[in-house]
Amino acid sequence: MGAKWLGARVLRKEDPALLTGNGCYVDDIKLPGMLHAVVLRSPHPHAGIRGIDKARALALPGVHAVVTHADLPESMRNQRVPLLVPNPAIKQVYMPYCLAKDEACFVGDPIAIVVADNRYIAEDAASLVEIDFELLASVSDCAAALAKGAPTSHRDANPALGNLGALIPLSVGNVEVAFASAAHIFREQIFLHRGGAFFMECRGMIAAPDPVQEALTIYVSSQGPHRHKRVLLDLLDWGDHQLRIITPDVGGGFGPKGSFYAEYGALAATAMLLRRPVKWIEDRQENFLSTQQERDQYWDLEIAVDRDAKILGIRGKLIHDSGAYMPWGVVLPWISATTVPGPYVIPAYQIDVHCVVTNKVPTSPVRGGGRPEAVVVMERLVDRVARELKLDRTEVRRRNFIQPTQMPYNVGIIFRDGRPVTYDSGDYPMAQAKALAFVNHNDFLKRQIEARKHGRYIGLGLANAVEATGLGPYESATVRVSTSGKITVYTGATPQGQSHKTTLAQIAADQLGCTPDDIAVVTADTAATGLGVGSFAARTAVNAGNSVHLASIQAAEKIRQFAAQMMEVSEGDIVLEDGFAKVAGADLKRSFREIAARAAGMPGFSMKGGPEPGLEGMSHFTPDRSTYSNGTHIAEVEVDIETGHLKILRYVVMHDCGTVINPMVVEGQVVGGVIHGIGNAFFERMMYDELANPISTHFGDYLLPLATDSPNIEILHMETPSPLNPLGIKGAGEGGTIPAIATLISAVENALEPFGIKISEAPISAARIVELLGDAAKGRTR
Amino acid sequence: MIDTRKIKLTVNGRACEREVETRMTLADFLRHELDLTGTHVGCEHGVCGVCTVLINDISVRACLMLAVQAHGKAITTVEGLANPDGTLNGLQQAFREHHALQCGFCTPGMLTTLTEFLAHNSDPSEAEIRLAISGNICRCTGYQSIVAATLHAAKALREGKS
Numbered sequence: 001m002g003a004k005w006l007g008a009r010v011l012r013k014e015d016p017a018l019l020t021g022n023g024c025y026v027d028d029i030k031l032p033g034m035l036h037a038v039v040l041r042s043p044h045p046h047a048g049i050r051g052i053d054k055a056r057a058l059a060l061p062g063v064h065a066v067v068t069h070a071d072l073p074e075s076m077r078n079q080r081v082p083l084l085v086p087n088p089a090i091k092q093v094y095m096p097y098c099l100a101k102d103e104a105c106f107v108g109d110p111i112a113i114v115v116a117d118n119r120y121i122a123e124d125a126a127s128l129v130e131i132d133f134e135l136l137a138s139v140s141d142c143a144a145a146l147a148k149g150a151p152t153s154h155r156d157a158n159p160a161l162g163n164l165g166a167l168i169p170l171s172v173g174n175v176e177v178a179f180a181s182a183a184h185i186f187r188e189q190i191f192l193h194r195g196g197a198f199f200m201e202c203r204g205m206i207a208a209p210d211p212v213q214e215a216l217t218i219y220v221s222s223q224g225p226h227r228h229k230r231v232l233l234d235l236l237d238w239g240d241h242q243l244r245i246i247t248p249d250v251g252g253g254f255g256p257k258g259s260f261y262a263e264y265g266a267l268a269a270t271a272m273l274l275r276r277p278v279k280w281i282e283d284r285q286e287n288f289l290s291t292q293q294e295r296d297q298y299w300d301l302e303i304a305v306d307r308d309a310k311i312l313g314i315r316g317k318l319i320h321d322s323g324a325y326m327p328w329g330v331v332l333p334w335i336s337a338t339t340v341p342g343p344y345v346i347p348a349y350q351i352d353v354h355c356v357v358t359n360k361v362p363t364s365p366v367r368g369g370g371r372p373e374a375v376v377v378m379e380r381l382v383d384r385v386a387r388e389l390k391l392d393r394t395e396v397r398r399r400n401f402i403q404p405t406q407m408p409y410n411v412g413i414i415f416r417d418g419r420p421v422t423y424d425s426g427d428y429p430m431a432q433a434k435a436l437a438f439v440n441h442n443d444f445l446k447r448q449i450e451a452r453k454h455g456r457y458i459g460l461g462l463a464n465a466v467e468a469t470g471l472g473p474y475e476s477a478t479v480r481v482s483t484s485g486k487i488t489v490y491t492g493a494t495p496q497g498q499s500h501k502t503t504l505a506q507i508a509a510d511q512l513g514c515t516p517d518d519i520a521v522v523t524a525d526t527a528a529t530g531l532g533v534g535s536f537a538a539r540t541a542v543n544a545g546n547s548v549h550l551a552s553i554q555a556a557e558k559i560r561q562f563a564a565q566m567m568e569v570s571e572g573d574i575v576l577e578d579g580f581a582k583v584a585g586a587d588l589k590r591s592f593r594e595i596a597a598r599a600a601g602m603p604g605f606s607m608k609g610g611p612e613p614g615l616e617g618m619s620h621f622t623p624d625r626s627t628y629s630n631g632t633h634i635a636e637v638e639v640d641i642e643t644g645h646l647k648i649l650r651y652v653v654m655h656d657c658g659t660v661i662n663p664m665v666v667e668g669q670v671v672g673g674v675i676h677g678i679g680n681a682f683f684e685r686m687m688y689d690e691l692a693n694p695i696s697t698h699f700g701d702y703l704l705p706l707a708t709d710s711p712n713i714e715i716l717h718m719e720t721p722s723p724l725n726p727l728g729i730k731g732a733g734e735g736g737t738i739p740a741i742a743t744l745i746s747a748v749e750n751a752l753e754p755f756g757i758k759i760s761e762a763p764i765s766a767a768r769i770v771e772l773l774g775d776a777a778k779g780r781t782r
Numbered sequence: 783m784i785d786t787r788k789i790k791l792t793v794n795g796r797a798c799e800r801e802v803e804t805r806m807t808l809a810d811f812l813r814h815e816l817d818l819t820g821t822h823v824g825c826e827h828g829v830c831g832v833c834t835v836l837i838n839d840i841s842v843r844a845c846l847m848l849a850v851q852a853h854g855k856a857i858t859t860v861e862g863l864a865n866p867d868g869t870l871n872g873l874q875q876a877f878r879e880h881h882a883l884q885c886g887f888c889t890p891g892m893l894t895t896l897t898e899f900l901a902h903n904s905d906p907s908e909a910e911i912r913l914a915i916s917g918n919i920c921r922c923t924g925y926q927s928i929v930a931a932t933l934h935a936a937k938a939l940r941e942g943k944s
Contacts, residue, residue, distance in 0.1 A: 011878055011879065012878065012881070014886065015877070015878040015883060015886075016870065016878070018883055018886030018889055019860075019870055019874040019877055019878060019883065019886075019889060019893070020820070020860065020861065020863070020864050020870070020874070021818065021819070021820015021821070021859065021860035021861040021890055022820065022861075023820070023886050024819075025819075025822070025887065027813070027819070027823075028813075028819035030814075030817070119810075120803070120805060120806070197921075198921060199885070199887075199921055200822070200824045200830060200832055200885070200887040200888050200919065200920070200921055201822065201824070201885070201887045202824075249885075249886065250885060251822070251885045251886070251887030252884075252885045252887060252921050252922060254921070283826055284824065284825040284826055284827065284830075285826075496885055497884035497885030497886070497922045498884070499884070664881045665881070667881070668881045668884055668922075668923060668927060671923065671924040671926050671927070672884065672921075672922045672923050672924040673924075674924060675923075675924030675925065676921070676924075698825070698827055698829070699825050699827070699829035699830060699919070700827070700829060704919050704921065705924075706916045706917075706919065706925075707911075707912040707913075707915045707916050707918075707920075707925040707928070707929070708912050708913060708916045710912075710924055710925045710926070712926050712929075713924065713926060736924075
């Protein structure tokens with residue numbers, strides 16, 4: 001069957017409800033008898049908890065409970081939140097209890113759940129809970145945390161390790177030889193900071209006890225309820241049948257909604273204690289204090305090149321701020337370290353990654369998950385080589401690209417799935433060449449010289465990136481034709497705005513001979529799908545997309561088998577069209593409704609010898625390894641050297657994410673991703689003082705890109721299908737963000753070239769530009 | 783003692799009367815008392831704009847206003863924007879056609895803000911649209927498609943197509 005819907009610009013199934021206020025986000029759910037909770041959090045970066053006095057809070061009318069660690073069920077008191085991604089590199093595992101037991105390790109660490117008739121009373125009561133804290137020395141900066149004699153972020157830290165949580169040594173090739181034979185060696189020290197996700201809908205959860213059985217239904221704003229279920233089953237010591245988790249509409253996720261948060265366990269326990277549904281909705285200040293962020297990395301790298309600017313090797317060190325706990329183990333810095341080589345041939349690479357435990361909000365991947373930082377680092381190194389050897393930046397890249405003839409290309413380094421990073425396909429030189437031709441690079445150089453004569457400083461930046469997408473293990477899909485003839489796709493994929501309900505329906509429609517409108521897509525309900533992983537890391541199109549494809553093929557086959565039996569024709573003569581199984585060339589057909597009824601069987605009538613009962617297909621497509629999307633970004637910026645103001649004049653993206661399911665959706669992902677990157681490059685900074693007290697705790701201090709900061713993004717497409725899955729999909733959720741910071745930093749540095757300014761950090765604010773310009777800026781200040 | 787007041791107001795053309803706590807925000811009143819959950823709450827301090835509603839046709843942050851302050855006023859929320867027959871209005875349809883929403887959480891505030899804007903500016907430039915929504919944060923779309931949708935909707939309005 002040909003692809004009619006795959007690749008088509010289909011309008012979204014999600015939109016009519018969302019445009020009319022009829023979406024259903026977690027805070028829109030109202031259950032009978034529901035109570036409202038506030039999570040009482042530590043106001044201190046590091047403190048012992050000597051005692052908690054609930055009396056005044058409990059005395060307030062309308063208050064139902066103040067739940068602390070001592071009130072939790074035994075299974076929760078005795079274990080910490082389990083680490084789902086263990087790794088031998090982790091030297092000290094730090095995970096929280098569902099509520100702090102006797103030590104709080106960051107401002108925002110949950111200590112108690114306060115429950116009342118409504119949110120207003122719960123907040124009043126929370127302010128009446130008295131906690132006797134013993135203030136402890138705290139750890140703020142992750143580099144300083146490694147110094148001898150630094151205080152430890154946790155009381156029970158191993159003295160020999162201090163704040164070192166994990167050490168990852170990665171290496172490929174012989175770095176010693178590479179550096180010994182190099183014509184030039186250059187060193188770059190780069191500080192990178194990425195803030196948080198700052199999805200518009202804060203986190204939230206409702207835990208509703210079953211009125212009859214020992215069981216809970218949970219609604220949670222997440223990126224995958226199945227992993228949450230796995231953690232909660234451990235924490236509650238329950239069986240599969242006792243827990244159902246549903247994720248309704250989600251107002252953005254970008255990574256941090258994929259994590260299990262300690263308070264989720266505490267809220268489940270609270271609902272069971274009270275035998276009433278309990279709702280908790282994170283407020284925005286709480287979101288700054290408790291939702292995981294990506295934050296700080298200190299890179300110190302050397303690059304060795306030969307006389308012709310060919311890269312021989314890279315070596316050095318990365319210090320990564322893990323925050324107070326390690327919800328994702330070492331996943332984030334591991335991705336950073338393994339993304340550095342990018343589209344270039346790096347014969348030898350060696351890096352030691354130090355993951356440091358501090359007294360800040362724990363970190364998790366945020367859109368791009370450690371890759372944007374790696375791209376900044378690699379592209380800064382290449383720009384440095386170009387500058388030192390007086391070569392054009394694009395030329396140095398050209399000389400070092402992996403060629404399409406080298407695909408599949410084994411980078412040699414071991415990815416976090418334990419397998420070597422192996423690029424599946426892509427034409428990196430072509431991507432750069434096309435992007436450069438599109439912006440007319442040579443013309444820019446002339447315009448730059450002209451502009452400088454008039455005191456205008458424009459700069460061009462470019463960056464290339466390769467992105468591991470479509471990570472396994474799998475995603476579930478069941479495609480079922482009900483006895484009413486209606487088709488439903490069930491999947492563990494958990495959309496947060498990525499249009500899964502539309503794109504997955506497109507894929508199924510092609511196999512079932514109907515339109516996407518004929519197909520309902522049910523996502524993220526553990527009762528509807530037994531297994532599921534969730535949506536993060538640009539993985540859903542590859543994993544869920546191919547599962548839906550394969551499950552639909554199975555379902556279509558079942559339809560044909562039963563229809564053939566009913567009409568006494570051969571299966572091969574049947575085509576599926578408009579909700580019917582039709583016999584080609586004959587006026588003979590059966591509706592899906594009739595066929596589904598036949599497939600469901602009739603009481604008393606044996607189906608032996610015929611097809612398996614039921615019109616459904618199921619698949620858990622598991623990719624052999626990651627696919628790799630790639631892209632080239634080019635930006636033109638203007639810097640006002642008086643105010644430091646940065647203006648993006650033009651932004652071009654060349655993007656290759658393999659087979660495109662819906663170009664409208666892919667463009668939306670790319671544009672949104674780039675703007676996220678602009679935030680990371682110029683605005684977003686989560687600030688802490690030297691004691692690890694958060695300073696930026698609202699949108700007045702922490703700036704997100706606004707419409708007036710955002711340029712129109714021009715997108716060019718290449719489509720190199722992946723050989724690793726039936727549909728050839730790669731993944732597009734993060735490709736817009738990943739090269740954006742590197743591109744913009746490079747453009748700003750290029751604009752300021754006449755002043756000899758080097759930029760080795762991000763984000764870079766207007767104020768910081770003025771600071772770097774020093775006298776050059778001041779000289780112009782009126 | 784928690785103070786309450788009786789308020790009368792019109793919401794999406796329907797009169798309503800309620801006894802409310804004086805400290806309750808308008809956003810919470812709409813969402814939890816009237817069950818009009820299309821109005822979202824994103825920052826509770828007036829920066830993100832997702833809670834924007836129209837009060838007597840002027841855009842207002844429902845998180846920064848108390849329900850009692852809406853006494854005697856006519857409020858329009860996102861639930862009140864569609865055509866009388868329930869079909870999407872021109873702006874909503876343009877949003878759909880231009881993929882101007884992804885997660886949909888900021889969308890109600892974008893739509894109410896732009897409804898007010900287009901009522902006063904039927905032929906806006908791209909820059910004017912960007913300025914008009916500069917108090918509404920969208921983390922998904924990068925704004926480009928919202929601007930395109932608004933230009934399209936304005937043109938359709940001028941040509942009397944919606």
